Amino acid sequence: MLSEWHGHLTHNLRRSPHTVRAYVATAERLLRFEGVTPEWDALAGAEQQILRHYLADRRIDGLSNTSTARELSAIKSFLKFCRERFGKTGQSAPRIRGPRVKKGIPRAVTPDEVVNLTELVDESASEAWIGARDRAVLLLLYGSGLRIAEALSLDGEALPLGDRLVVTGKGGKQRTVPVLPLVREAVEAYIRATPYTLNPKQPLFRGARGGRLSQGTVQRAVARARHALGLPPTATPHALRHSFATHLLGAGADLRSLQELLGHASLGSTQIYTMVDAATLLDVYRNAHPREAE
Structure with a gap:
């Protein structure tokens, strides 16, 4: 069973x-x-x-x-x-209501923190090609809004990168995301540095032994850099995707477009970023308003 x-x-x-x-x-x-x-x-x-x-x-x-x-x-x-x-598809399911779960607000990192995080991950890697690899992965999460699993599932057939990339998300659904010049340059730097031949049907991002790069490896690299930079525990690889959404929304992106870029099945999942942006504005207000300073 x-x-x-x-x-x-x-x-x-x-x-x-x-x-x-x-x-x-x-x-x-x-x-x-x-x-x-x-x-x-x-x-x-x-x-x-x-x-x-x-x-x-x-x-x-x-x-x-x-x-x-x-x-x-x-x-x-x-x-x-x-x-x-x-063969009992017509039978109704037992009706059980689960506990209420309060949705947490995703914690974004600032653009400067993204730069510092990616640079330190690159510089502190055991080998130059591994540093270039990890930097490329993290910039894909932040620059294109990918989930870490989506980035690591890419194969060599995605190359050469253009200004757009088709990724396969949850449930096998595909979507098109933008690829910024900085992200493309980071991936190309990794390609030049990697000791492995990148074939169309093999993983794009390789582990030290040549297999597909694991999420745990990236998470550990980010955790070490986060600790060195004094960033909070919420500064994880997935937080870079949150930051992609938060910063786009703050720059004026509409929710429907953001929903498509993130690959959310429902608009409700995307609407939580309006709360993130409001929370950011409130922090700015508290830190800068004269009456708050009193």
């Missing part, structure tokens, strides 16, 4: 490896829970009460509201798969 669920998430829904691991782990916990019968027909007709007991048990384990909401989402997705697998 878990193997089929894994395959469905990976090949049919095209979820990220992180999501696949989390959803499969949730399904495994559910199948082992007392009172749950690990059979397709039983799960297809799972009752609301047993699911409530499962979630209550998870909350006792110390799960936060956010984690509980994710767990519930994974369960609903798994049970939907069970109903489809057993």
Whole structure:
């Protein structure tokens, strides 16, 4: 059952490896829970009460509201798969309301901080080509608004870079993003420096041993540079994508265009950046207004 669920998430829904691991782990916990019968027909007709007991048990384990909401989402997705697998697509799902989760405001970094971060990551790398690689990746996140997984999934067929780049995002959806001259130059500098031959069907960004560069490697490089620069823990690779959105919005970009550039399925996901921009303005006001200074 878990193997089929894994395959469905990976090949049919095209979820990220992180999501696949989390959803499969949730399904495994559910199948082992007392009172749950690990059979397709039983799960297809799972009752609301047993699911409530499962979630209550998870909350006792110390799960936060956010984690509980994710767990519930994974369960609903798994049970939907069970109903489809057993031919009960017409049967309604158990109605369970998850905990309220307050949406956090993404924390952007300033343009100067982006420059300092990318330069230090470049300078402090163990080898020159690795520094050029990491700088190119980070500038793609900030300059084109890519998710880190999107940048690292690029293959050599994306070369040579023009002023636009087609990327594949969540759910296999493609979108076109701009490539600024600075970003293009950084990628070209990496290409000249890398010891590996970049073939169209092989990864663009390589790890030290030649395989596809991992997210963890980039995150660790940023963490070291962040600590050296005294930046907050929120200054992560993903924060560069937030900064791309925040700075564009602050410069007058409209929400619909920003939604397309970020690859958001709904406008609601993009609207959170209006809160970010308002928060930035409030910080400026507090730091500069004469009455606030008093």
